[in-house]
Amino acid sequence: MSDIKYLPGKEPHQKxxxxxxxxxxxxxxxxxxxxxxNDGGYDMLKKAIGMEPNAIxxxxxxxxxxxxxxxxxxxxxxxxxxxxxxxxxVYLICNCDESEPGTFKDRYIVHQDPHQLIEGMxxxxxxxxxxxxxxxxxxxxxxxxxxxxxxxxxxxxxxxLGKNILDSGFDLEIYVHRGAAAYICGEETxxxxxxxxxxxxxxxxxxxxxxxxGLYMNPTIVNNVESLCHVVHILRMGGEEYAKLGxxxxxxxxxxxxxxxxxxxxxxxxxxxxxxxxxxxxxxCGGPKDGRTLKAVIPGGSSSKILxxxxxxxxxxxxxxxxxxFWDLPLDFDTLAAAGSMAGSGGVIVMDDTRSMSWxxxxxxxxYAHESCGQCxxxxxxxxxxxxxxxxxxxxxxxxEDVKTLEEVAYxxxxxxxxxxxxxxxxxxxxxxxxxxxxxxxxTSEDNNFKSAERLEQEKFLATVQS
Amino acid sequence: MSKNIDVPKPADxxxxxxxxxxxxxxxKVSVLDQNIHSPATPGEKFFPKFQVSPQxxxxxxxxxxxxxxxQKRSAVLPLLHExxxxxxxxxxxxxxxxxxxxxxxxxxxVEVVTFYPGFRQKAPGRVHFRVCRTLSCAMGGSxxxxxxxxxxxKIDRSTADGHKDPISVSPCxxxxxxxxxxxASCGTAPVxxxxxxxxxxxxxxxxxxxIDQYKA
Numbered sequence: 001m002s003d004i005k006y007l008p009g010k011e012p013h014q015k016x017x018x019x020x021x022x023x024x025x026x027x028x029x030x031x032x033x034x035x036x037x038n039d040g041g042y043d044m045l046k047k048a049i050g051m052e053p054n055a056i057x058x059x060x061x062x063x064x065x066x067x068x069x070x071x072x073x074x075x076x077x078x079x080x081x082x083x084x085x086x087x088x089x090v091y092l093i094c095n096c097d098e099s100e101p102g103t104f105k106d107r108y109i110v111h112q113d114p115h116q117l118i119e120g121m122x123x124x125x126x127x128x129x130x131x132x133x134x135x136x137x138x139x140x141x142x143x144x145x146x147x148x149x150x151x152x153x154x155x156x157x158x159x160x161l162g163k164n165i166l167d168s169g170f171d172l173e174i175y176v177h178r179g180a181a182a183y184i185c186g187e188e189t190x191x192x193x194x195x196x197x198x199x200x201x202x203x204x205x206x207x208x209x210x211x212x213x214g215l216y217m218n219p220t221i222v223n224n225v226e227s228l229c230h231v232v233h234i235l236r237m238g239g240e241e242y243a244k245l246g247x248x249x250x251x252x253x254x255x256x257x258x259x260x261x262x263x264x265x266x267x268x269x270x271x272x273x274x275x276x277x278x279x280x281x282x283x284x285c286g287g288p289k290d291g292r293t294l295k296a297v298i299p300g301g302s303s304s305k306i307l308x309x310x311x312x313x314x315x316x317x318x319x320x321x322x323x324x325x326f327w328d329l330p331l332d333f334d335t336l337a338a339a340g341s342m343a344g345s346g347g348v349i350v351m352d353d354t355r356s357m358s359w360x361x362x363x364x365x366x367x368y369a370h371e372s373c374g375q376c377x378x379x380x381x382x383x384x385x386x387x388x389x390x391x392x393x394x395x396x397x398x399x400x401e402d403v404k405t406l407e408e409v410a411y412x413x414x415x416x417x418x419x420x421x422x423x424x425x426x427x428x429x430x431x432x433x434x435x436x437x438x439x440x441x442x443x444t445s446e447d448n449n450f451k452s453a454e455r456l457e458q459e460k461f462l463a464t465v466q467s
Numbered sequence: 468m469s470k471n472i473d474v475p476k477p478a479d480x481x482x483x484x485x486x487x488x489x490x491x492x493x494x495k496v497s498v499l500d501q502n503i504h505s506p507a508t509p510g511e512k513f514f515p516k517f518q519v520s521p522q523x524x525x526x527x528x529x530x531x532x533x534x535x536x537x538q539k540r541s542a543v544l545p546l547l548h549e550x551x552x553x554x555x556x557x558x559x560x561x562x563x564x565x566x567x568x569x570x571x572x573x574x575x576x577v578e579v580v581t582f583y584p585g586f587r588q589k590a591p592g593r594v595h596f597r598v599c600r601t602l603s604c605a606m607g608g609s610x611x612x613x614x615x616x617x618x619x620x621k622i623d624r625s626t627a628d629g630h631k632d633p634i635s636v637s638p639c640x641x642x643x644x645x646x647x648x649x650x651a652s653c654g655t656a657p658v659x660x661x662x663x664x665x666x667x668x669x670x671x672x673x674x675x676x677x678i679d680q681y682k683a
Contacts, residue, residue, distance in 0.1 A: 180585030197540035259603035259653030
């Protein structure tokens with residue numbers, strides 16, 4: 001193994017700790033299997049097939065790895081949900097539908113280091129007993145779909161895939177399945193419906209937990225790209241050693257994707273919980289652009305609740321409780337949850353003082369109105385309704401009452417839908433109103449009397465029938 | 468309270484205009500005809516008309532083989548991708564072909580085509596721009612990029628509708644534009660996809676250079 005050098009101008013920041021992104025922007029690196037093998041690639045696969053599948057799951061449980069797709073559910077525990085008495089075929093699905101606004105980590109893995117993902121998938125499939133695995137990749141990554149298929153063929157030639165992998169008696173095929181630009185396919189049960197060739201209407205849990213009733217009603221494990229890559233490193237380091245990275249209950253590294261109003265937006269792999277907002281946004285990302293100050297941050301993809309940069313938070317309970325400024329919050333799952341938001345998928349979107357919050361809100365509500373699958377009424381109607389009201393606020397045609405209506409609509413969606421899209425669309429609106437109510441209300445006026453086209457039609461009709 | 472409303476009284480109904488199922492054969496209206504939204508566009512001339520070739524059949528069979536034998540329906544997305552890749556858009560004839568290939572009724576293909584924004588039912592331009600519209604790119608200037616692209620290619624986006632009709636084609640048929648939701652490269656905003664090529668950091672002033680790369 002040679003020393004790792006990075007492309008000029010692409011060196012990792014000294015506060016980074018690279019595992020997954022070790023080969024991203026690496027000098028002399030390419031996507032071929034030879035490059036990967038020369039760097040020690042597929043050694044962990046060789047180690048894994050000599051182990052008991054349960055032992056691999058055990059290592060992943062010990063590592064404390066939490067899913068990197070958004071929900072932060074412990075990966076090892078998810079694997080353990082396959083019924084022990086199961087006799088049906090088991091499927092493994094890699095969720096590469098990366099479409100949460102603000103998130104752009106999986107893109108670099110599948111474009112620059114496909115074999116790391118494939119090795120992680122083979123090990124994971126061996127651990128859960130799957131003989132067929134699918135990579136559900138979003139349609140907007142056409143190049144990566146080709147790269148991955150090429151990598152799969154290379155791996156098959158080396159007998160890392162196919163029948164009787166490395167004489168272990170274990171068979172596995174991986175196929176690439178392209179989505180078609182629908183955000184809802186990132187939801188695991190929606191993804192499964194989509195893989196079955198249907199509209200991706202999410203299934204209700206319970207009873208449709210994929211580990212018991214997933215793809216074709218068989219036990220199915222759906223994991224994010226980054227989570228599956230971590231499995232390789234957990235095996236290399238050992239679960240216990242891996243768990244020393246990061247902080248307790250928030251182990252390992254994770255890739256933070258910073259975009260918006262900072263000098264150096266980009267991807268930064270750090271130990272979970274070891275970096276605060278101050279370190280991330282000032283030390284690593286170079287702070288706000290010249291002459292500006294930072295106003296608000298969305299910490300984990302656009303579905304997470306926005307945080308004000310001048311807020312203070314009480315983190316912890318009882319004697320452990322302490323008050324922290326926004327800047328001193330570490331970016332881990334539990335702290336961000338305690339601050340009322342979530343670590344989500346690691347997409348940090350930064351806004352400075354030049355941004356109008358009604359404009360930001362309007363952009364977000366447009367996204368969710370476009371992406372609601374339409375299965376549940378509160379979400380289908382509510383997301384469009386929220387979009388219409390925010391259009392009005394942004395255009396200066398709203399009344400203060402509209403802001404209240406918007407808030408009510410959001411709370412009517414929250415918790416009343418089959419999947420978490422309801423919350424994903426409602427939370428940003430709830431938080432935006434909660435934290436920037438004055439700014440939003442200032443753009444409204446009691447004198448406004450906005451009437452929609454439907455309303456005007458209705459009034460015209462009523463005028464003809466009323467005596 | 469109501470007055471001017473005309474409710475047809477039974478006596479007013481013209482019996483000769485009423486169709487009864489048992490007396491007259493009902494004209495068969497295809498589900499496809501009613502649901503397919505595929506107006507002709509100037510871009511059509513750049514794409515071959517849908518026809519089934521041995522290569523297409525082979526490609527389709529290869530995709531179908533990736534799913535369990537009793538789950539051929541799973542291949543509906545891959546097959547539609549093959550069709551769109553070769554013929555530019557999903558035509559009614561191609562829907563019939565996909566349905567027959569997978570032994571499912573055409574409506575099951577239609578429901579997929581009409582749901583996913585990734586499938587289009589009308590021809591785009593020879594060069595199709597998909598500009599990211601979502602938060603980070605919008606902050607980085609993607610709306611300005613879209614305006615510039617439209618100005619340079621003489622595209623009128625005024626009738627575009629994000630849900631029903633997102634694609635606008637230039638009069639010459641060479642170019643088309645569409646707003647996409649988050650293309651997952653927020654750190655290099657604004658970004659766009661041109662056909663299958665991805666471009667980062669395309670601020671409005673780089674629009675002309677981008678178009679130049681795709682001159683025929």
